[in-house]
Amino acid sequence: MLRAALVGLPSAGKTTLFQLMTSVKETAGGGFGKTEVQVGIARVPDVRLDRLTALFNPKKHIPATVEFTDIVGATGSTQSLVDVTAYRNADALLHVVRAFRDPSVPAPRETIDPARDIQAVEDELMLADLGIAEKRLERLAKDLKKGKNAELERERDVLTACRAALEEGKPLRTLSLSNDDIKRLRGFQFLSAKPLLIVINLDEADLTGPGGSAAAIERMALAGIGGHTATRLVAVCAKIELEIAQLDPADAKSFLADLGLAESGLDRVIRASYDLLGYISFFTVGEDENRAWSIPRGTNAQLAAGEIHSDIQRGFIRAEVVSCEPLLQRGSLAACRENAEIRLEGKEYVVQDGDVINFRHAT
Ligand SMILES: Nc1nc2c(ncn2[C@@H]2O[C@H](COP(=O)(O)OP(=O)(O)OP(=O)(O)O)[C@@H](O)[C@H]2O)c(=O)[nH]1
Ligand SMILES: [Mg+2]
Structure with missing residues (x-):
């Protein structure tokens, strides 16, 4: 959710x-x-x-x-x-x-001054984050005195960069960080990020x-x-x-x-x-239910199947995929099939916004 x-x-x-x-x-x-x-x-x-x-x-x-x-x-x-x-x-x-x-x-x-209020709230977010970053940095400094630890040092470096950005009035969402560093910071749930x-x-x-x-x-x-x-x-x-x-x-x-x-x-x-939030929707359709499913952009077909049910992810065989535009134009899945617009895709297929998907899976 x-x-x-x-x-x-x-x-x-x-x-x-x-x-x-x-x-x-x-x-x-x-x-x-x-x-x-x-x-x-x-x-x-x-x-x-x-x-x-x-x-x-x-x-x-x-x-x-x-x-x-x-x-x-x-x-x-x-x-x-x-x-x-x-x-x-x-x-x-x-x-x-x-x-x-x-x-x-x-x-x-x-x-009434929207630009001022936007900045005021942004400042509050950054101040809240700064407090958290500083507290953690103090703790890290103490722990690192006791002995070297590469992971803790890396965390210290990332947090030091965060602190510097915040002190300059840059919200953390403006930093470009590696995925590893994003993971390191996740637990802090920084608001300006x-x-x-x-x-x-x-x-x-x-x-x-x-x-x-x-x-x-x-x-x-x-x-x-x-x-x-x-x-x-x-x-x-x-x-x-x-x-x-x-x-x-x-x-x-x-x-x-x-x-x-x-x-x-x-x-x-x-x-x-x-x-x-970077989310896209794919759809499942049928007589019982039409439904939109949310996945982060870039999700592959097998993971997308897991959004519906872990059994479908586990037993994934392939995905029958048609974009919703041709489906809406033709008016039926059968017509799309006749026109070779339904594709068979494997696990690694990157699901696109608006795909209509039927997952074939082993039970
Ligand atoms: N004239 C006018 N009044 C509005 C508008 N939007 C909200 N209000 C009124 O402004 C007052 C405050 O609105 P809320 O939605 O309670 O504001 P809030 O941000 O939740 O306020 P807090 O919870 O106290 O922080 C209410 O009496 C609303 O009816 C608007 O677009 N125009
Ligand atoms: Mg309120």
Whole structure:
């Protein structure tokens, strides 16, 4: 399960967006003072799966999902970032930034300044990481005095590089590290190393004003941020999303069209979280069930089979693969077969986004 945790300053709209994006909520203690952790599941919108479902008309239709965590009563301080395990356990962080003006909702820093708030939270993430890196380096220095140890020395060197980056104000996600070093650091769960999705919670007026949300992002001098390593930026307007959520789907569609939007901002946030994590979807289809499965990009066919069941991975013989585009165009697997569009692939085949797969396996 892919996990993303919401961070941000108070009254940015985290809980509002969380509630709009997710269902199946459960609340658990967060392990820090009075904080509570709310967990919810969001379905990843995917038109390909919708179209496959229209084609096969299966009994069940199961989309890919992302789990979001909202921390109730977190202050956004360095200490809470260090202490709330939900942040550490997340695969990605989603920073909700206040850009809506509404004077009836007090802003924690009086003025509305998204660029400043983005940097402020980034600083908190880096400060939290710096504390952890320094503590570990002190410990390592003590241990290395007792005797040489190549692995501990390597760990010290990597952490020293991390500390230097953090002191220069560079988040750890910008470092290019070897896979071995990434493994060495994994246990620390550094927050500034996690992929970051910045969600700008726009004012209603920004969506409908000249140039729409893109112009608003430009005015806030945020346009470049989405290009940073492992960072994306999307804009939503929680207030409008709330209104859309109360409409039935057909009305919602025409409402979006009136605003000049193709899809709801929430869909874009969920989708962007999924892409940011480096995940792709393959599909299984049939009369009973059409389903999207999540795998990291670059996964081979045998490992992908294990996503469905360990028995299928173990007994893997081969994969029958067709991309969903030709399948959707031809309208049936039989037609694809006649046109030699179904390929037989072995264990090492690297599964592609949008592949429709039938695994042949020994039982
Ligand atoms: N006008 C306007 N109000 C909004 C928008 N988004 C959220 N709000 C309001 O702002 C207030 C704070 O929103 P929350 O979603 O609770 O913010 P939060 O980030 O979870 O805040 P904390 O949990 O206190 O850190 C609520 O009253 C929301 O209704 C928006 O886009 N426009
Ligand atoms: Mg909240």
